[in-house]
Amino acid sequence: MIFTATALPGAFVIELTRLRDDRGSFARTFCAETFAGRGLCSVYVQCSTSRSARTGTLRGMHYQEEPHAEAKLVRVTQGAIHDVVLDLRANSPTYLRWFGVDLSADNGRMIYVPEGFAHGFQTLCDDVEVFYQMSRPYVPAAARGVRWDDPAFGIVWPDTSPRVIGERDSCYPNFTA
Secondary structure (H helix, E strand, O other): EEEOOOOOOOEEEEOOOOOEOOEEEEOOOHHHHHHOOOOOOOOOOOHHHEEEOOOOOOEEEEEEEOOOOOEEEEEEEEOEEHHHHHHOOOOOOOOOOEEEEEEEEOOEEEEEEOEEEEEEEEEEOOOOOEEEEOOOOOOOOHEOOOOOOOOOOOOOOOOOOOEEOHHHOEEEEEEOO
């Protein structure tokens, strides 16, 4: 695995090192020892998948409120997305800044989302599956979100008018610090 730091401290793009032969390829997607050695979460207690049928589907921006804040490791197992992480750590030098990267089953990239970040994505094709590993269990009462198009963040999305978006994601109020 190749870890590339983003402009947001603690967030990393991770590229798989694929071993190829006549059969196809093999790649390690997680190693607790490697992650711990980099000071990243190395214990994941919950894994989930999401499937999106249509190009332009937007999911996010989601996070869990303390004390249930979670780190996430996100990768695409089918299709492609534009993935965005947003730093909501009030004491961070990159507070309210975001970073986006294209993740796909073909490019083998993953993103490590630290605690205190919101996360979301927009699908770049039909029939997309995203796989998440989370450091803490989902707690519905701690689930929070910020609006994907809030001018406080200025996130640039591939499609500025999502074709599919959940009601909850479209109704978050403007962000206030």
